[in-house]
Amino acid sequence: MYTLYGxxxxxxxxxxxxxxxxxxxxxxxxxxxxxxxxxFLAKNPNGKVPLLELGDGGFLPESNAILWYLAEGTAxxxxxxxxxxxxxxxxxFEQYSHEPYVAVARSxxxxxxxxxxxxxxxxxxxxxxxxxxxxxxxxxxxxxYFVDGVYSIADIALFAYxxxxxxxxxxLAPYPAVRAWLECVRAQPRFVPMQ
Amino acid sequence: MYTLYGxxxxxxxxxxxxxxxxxxxxxxxxxxxxxxxxxFLAKNPNGKVPLLELGDGGFLPESNAILWYLAEGTAxxxxxxxxxxxxxxxxxFEQYSHEPYVAVARSxxxxxxxxxxxxxxxxxxxxxxxxxxxxxxxxxxxxxYFVDGVYSIADIALFAYxxxxxxxxxxLAPYPAVRAWLECVRAQPRFVPMQ
Numbered sequence: 001m002y003t004l005y006g007x008x009x010x011x012x013x014x015x016x017x018x019x020x021x022x023x024x025x026x027x028x029x030x031x032x033x034x035x036x037x038x039x040f041l042a043k044n045p046n047g048k049v050p051l052l053e054l055g056d057g058g059f060l061p062e063s064n065a066i067l068w069y070l071a072e073g074t075a076x077x078x079x080x081x082x083x084x085x086x087x088x089x090x091x092x093f094e095q096y097s098h099e100p101y102v103a104v105a106r107s108x109x110x111x112x113x114x115x116x117x118x119x120x121x122x123x124x125x126x127x128x129x130x131x132x133x134x135x136x137x138x139x140x141x142x143x144x145y146f147v148d149g150v151y152s153i154a155d156i157a158l159f160a161y162x163x164x165x166x167x168x169x170x171x172l173a174p175y176p177a178v179r180a181w182l183e184c185v186r187a188q189p190r191f192v193p194m195q
Numbered sequence: 196m197y198t199l200y201g202x203x204x205x206x207x208x209x210x211x212x213x214x215x216x217x218x219x220x221x222x223x224x225x226x227x228x229x230x231x232x233x234x235f236l237a238k239n240p241n242g243k244v245p246l247l248e249l250g251d252g253g254f255l256p257e258s259n260a261i262l263w264y265l266a267e268g269t270a271x272x273x274x275x276x277x278x279x280x281x282x283x284x285x286x287x288f289e290q291y292s293h294e295p296y297v298a299v300a301r302s303x304x305x306x307x308x309x310x311x312x313x314x315x316x317x318x319x320x321x322x323x324x325x326x327x328x329x330x331x332x333x334x335x336x337x338x339x340y341f342v343d344g345v346y347s348i349a350d351i352a353l354f355a356y357x358x359x360x361x362x363x364x365x366x367l368a369p370y371p372a373v374r375a376w377l378e379c380v381r382a383q384p385r386f387v388p389m390q
Contacts, residue, residue, distance in 0.1 A: 046292060046330050060280055062287040069280035085255055085264035088283075092257040095291045097241060135240050 003028045003053040004066075005043070009110070011103055011160035012063040013050040014194045019070050019156055022190045063160075064091040067153040076153050083148045090146045090154040093135070094161075101129035103161040105168030122169065129170045133178055136162070140177035144184060151188055159185045164194065198223045198248040199261075200238070204305070206298055206355035207258040208245040209389045214265050214351055217385045258355075259286040262348040271348050278343045285341045285349040288330070289356075296324035298356045300363030317364065324365045328373055331357070335372035339379060346383055354380045359389065 004020070004027045006013030020027040032040060035047045044051045044061045052060040052069070060066055068091075071077040078084050105125040108118050136158065139146065146154040163182050166172055172179055185191070199215070199222050201208030215222040227235060230242045239246045239256045247255040247264070255261055263286075266272040273279050300320040303313050331353065334341065341349040358377050361367055367374055380386070 045333050046288060048292075054277075058277070060277075060284060062284045062291075064287050065280050065283035068283050069276065072276055072279070081264065081267055082249075082253070082255075084267070085260050088260035088263050089255060089257045092259050092287070092290055093241060095287055096257075096295075097243075100291075100295070138240050 001026055001028060001055060003030055005030045005032045005040070005051040005053065006049045007032060008195060010049060011164065011194065012099070015063045015156050015160045016050055016052065016066040016070060018159075018192055019067050019076060019153060021192045022188065023070060023074055023076060024190075025070060064095060064153075064157050067091070067156060071153045076151070076156070078147050078152055080148075086147045087152055087154040091157045093132075094157045097135070098129070098132040098158065099161055101125045101132060102165050102168060102170060105129055105170060106161065106164060107168075109168050126168070126170050129165065129168070130174075133162070133165070133170070133172070133175050136181075137175045137177050140181045144181070151185070155181075155185055160194075196221055196223060196250060198225055200225045200227045200235070200246040200248070201244045202227060203390060205244060206359065206389065207243075207294070210258045210351050210355045211245055211247065211261040211265060213354075213387055214262050214271060214348060216387045217383065218265060218269055218271060219385075220265060259290060259348075259352050262286070262352060266348045271346070271351070273342050273347055275343075281342045282347055282349040286352045288327075289352045292330070293324070293327040293353065294356055296320045296327060297360050297363060297365060300324055300365060301356065301359060302363075304363050321363070321365050324360065324363070325369075328357070328360070328365070328367075328370050331376075332370045332372050335376045339376070346380070350376075350380055355389075 002025065004016055006029065008031065017029070032049050034040065035049055041047055043059050046061060048061060050063050050066060052066045054060060060069055078087050105122055108122060112118050143149060145151050146158065159182065162178065197220065199211055201224065203226065227244050229235065230244055236242055238254050241256060243256060245258050245261060247261045249255060255264055273282050300317055303317060307313050338344060340346050341353065354377065357373065
């Protein structure tokens with residue numbers, strides 16, 4: 001039995017929760033309130049959720065590494081070498097070019113007061129978030145999913161913060177292919193929403 | 196024959212160059228000066244290097260996805276499922292918690308004039324870079340390499356910007372285990388320096 005440490009409002013934590021549900025993998029959920037507590041840092045020295053506790057007492061952090069671990073050898077992971085590389089391409093794109101803008105804009109809007117100095121970052125974050133959505137739109141205008149034409153962990157990784165991008169003030173109206181893809185993800189068997 | 200598009204001063208571009216050298220994979224190098232040119236954006240819509248051109252005309256961006264692709268099935272990739280997940284854990288750590296601080300501090304120091312307003316970011320970037328080095332130090336104080344006790348693509352990914360962190364004003368003196376590990380990487384067969 002796995003244990004997943006996370007926060008309910010986090011798209012990164014939603015990723016392994018959705019994958020586990022769709023793969024029928026039993027996973028106990030433990031809500032973490034302080035990722036910098038000595039108790040949690042002993043489990044993950046990088047102080048971040050999600051964190052997967054394996055049955056043997058070991059730990060695995062990083063949302064997309066957890067996705068990879070849970071999905072390896074299943075229908076949610078590409079079967080070929082090039083497909084696996086393309087899945088990782090989109091998962092690294094998500095963590096480097098998408099999440100730091102789309103998720104951070106959402107976090108600032110939801111969790112800082114209206115007069116927070118952090119709100120000065122929003123125009124730049126939204127501009128970079130729109131660039132990421134533009135890259136996704138260009139791909140999804142030609143392909144139904146991110147890798148090999150089928151739903152995979154690359155879609156789960158990118159769905160997590162794309163579906164709630166408007167929470168951070170990044171409108172999805174200019175991205176029709178992205179919106180159509182979001183509906184295809186929501187229509188997958190055993191789909192569960194973030195909250 | 197692969198073609199690798201890159202910039203000579205980029206640690207991200209150095210990663211696949213080092214891996215290809217160590218794996219004996221022939222790779223033509225093409226220097227890119229403008230990653231936002233229409234010609235380059237047609238190859239990688241995300242406008243970033245490195246970019247691997249496969250023999251069949253396809254393209255693979257994202258340094259760590261290229262590392263994975265080149266190394267799969269070789270001694271540079273962990274053989275077990277948990278080892279693969281831990282390699283990805285460190286590679287996602289590198290792109291999310293390390294590179295955006297260690298590499299960006301270096302880039303600002305090397306490529307902006309002394310009065311650039313971007314230099315105001317340096318204290319925060321260095322602080323976050325030191326946090327990442329602290330996480331690495333804690334691991335390397337117990338283990339010689341990042342995964343399964345042996346040299347792998349996870350080490351290549353983290354070596355790329357750690358070995359030149361001092362260029363960005365992040366001193367390595369407080370991290371003896373990191374410095375010992377850098378020497379172990381430099382001592383690997385077929386090692387080549389960044390420049």
